[in-house]
Amino acid sequence: MRRIALIGVLLSAPYAVAAQNGVTNAVSSITAEDFIRRVGVIAHDSMLGRDTPSAGLSMTAQYIANEFRRMGLSPGAPNGSFIQEYPLIRERVDIVASSVAIEGGRTLRFGQDVSLLSGGPTDRRGVSGATVVVTGRPGNPQAVADLDVSGAVVLIVASGSNQWSRRDLFPLLRQGPAAVITVNDGSDAEWRSVVDGMNRVSLRTAWRERSANAPSLAVRAQAVERALASQGFDLRSALQSDSSPLSSQRLAGLTLTINVEYETVEETTAPNVVAVLEGSDPTLRDEYIAFSGHMDHVGVRTPVNGDSIFNGADDDASGTIAVVEAAEAFATLNPRPRRSLMFVLVSGEEKGLWGSEYFAEHPPVSIDQIVANLNADMVGRNWKDTIAVIGKEHSDLGETLNRVNERHPELGMTVIDDIWPGQRFYFRSDHYNFARKGVPILFFFNGTHEDYHRPSDHVEKIDGEKAARIVKLLFYLGLDIANADQRPRWYPESYRQIVTGTR
Ligand SMILES: [Zn+2]
Secondary structure, eight states, X not given: OHHHHHHHXXXXXXXXXXXXXXXXXXXXXXXXXXXXXXXXXXXXXXXXXXXXXXXXXXXXXXXXXXXXXXXTOEEOSTTSSSEEEEEEEEEEEOTTTOEEEETTSOEEEBTTTEEEEEOOOOOTTOEEEEEEEEESOOOSHHHHHTSOOTTSEEEEEOOGGGOOOHHHHHHHHTTOOSEEEEEEOOOHHHHHHHHHHHHSOEEEESSSOOOOOOOEEEEEHHHHHHHHHTTTXXXXXXXXXXXXXOEEEEEEEEEEEEEOOEEEEEEEEEEEEEXXXXXXXXXXXXXXXXXXXXXXXXXXXXXXXTEEEOOOIIIIIIHHHHHHHHHHHHHTOSSOXXXXXXXXXXOOHHHHSHXXXXXXXXXXXXXXXXXXXXXXXXXSSSOSSEEEEETGGGBTHHHHHHHHHHHOGGGOOEEEOOXXXXXXXXXXXXXXXXXXXXXXXEEEEOOOOTTTTSTTOOGGGOOHHHHHXXXXXXXXXXXXXXXXXXXXXXXXXXXXXXXXXXX
């Protein structure tokens, strides 16, 4: 008995030492030099700011997929490769098929008489309603909200100092009008720029319906002058009255039908990269910890100080490479973590969290097999020894992180909670698409800075030494979650608020 027990001790001690050596070796692969080198690759000018979709983004995805393959990770996309392409549509307003019809009168033509500003499209029958003419300056939002415009086509007649801003329209749109049309009495040149805005090609995700918001349009004054006169409304004198108070008038005899249609210019795609490291525990390996970051940035824009390439070294080459560096460390680990790990680099984040939304809707495993998401977006700048981790208060991942960080004083990292609750960062990066599907998350974020969304977000400004310590913290945290007996748990109130509730 005793002897066997002794053998047990003798056997398990070297095993524990070996495991510890494995971890130490794995962590030592995470270096500032590696981090900076890889950020330098994807934030290089030749990637042209990694807009979604673009050649630079596809090259970035290919580079990361090649790195994952070289590390010996398995392809993780649902189609069995490293890359999950998601569908996008380029489209524009179909100015021939779209129209505004005045009952008993003429039909206004898009481009010439009317122009779409936002919202739409409508179904084939279009939207129609009696006209409510609103005159005067919008003044305070409550006065606008008090106008009775539900179901109506609202015609806003206001020029000069009475003019409405987009913001002034919000309380009006909340009343549920069929459409809002602003009368434009500007020059031909002004009108052309309005029409140019409408004719611009826009990009959207193919799986989501266009917003069903009421269409907002502009109409040239001369196109509706006669129809309004027939209802006893003098458009010219209304346009000339300056600084007049807000008022509305229902023209029951004037019904407008608005039909907005889009035409597809091109069907295209953009990439997510997904890799897997299978866990060592026969049961727990069906559960996954997903690490994420976004590869995309905002591309090439108007130059600032002669530089038009928005390199996005911090946003989010830093988070992307944090995931790649963590993956590399995990790939060398022996024995492997008990749970499986998934490395998910998405795109379209800057357009509205597109890639992560598609991933969460089309995950390679059932979404409830993903037990945690650790997202990194902007982890290469600002404080030397501090990282904000958003979402700590919503699940026991927060306590796990505190415990793991305390166990590693050599990292010299201080973990702080969300210090910008007013900015609602919890809802502004890719982890949110995991959270709303029920996956507990933590979001690593160093805050914004003067180079945020500017061409000057350059690799030279990245603190690789600090970033490497954040990656190590991510590694230790991921390892702890992967080896724990229990999967992470939401706090009930947070679950109600974020997953089942309405925001
Ligand atoms: Zn970002």
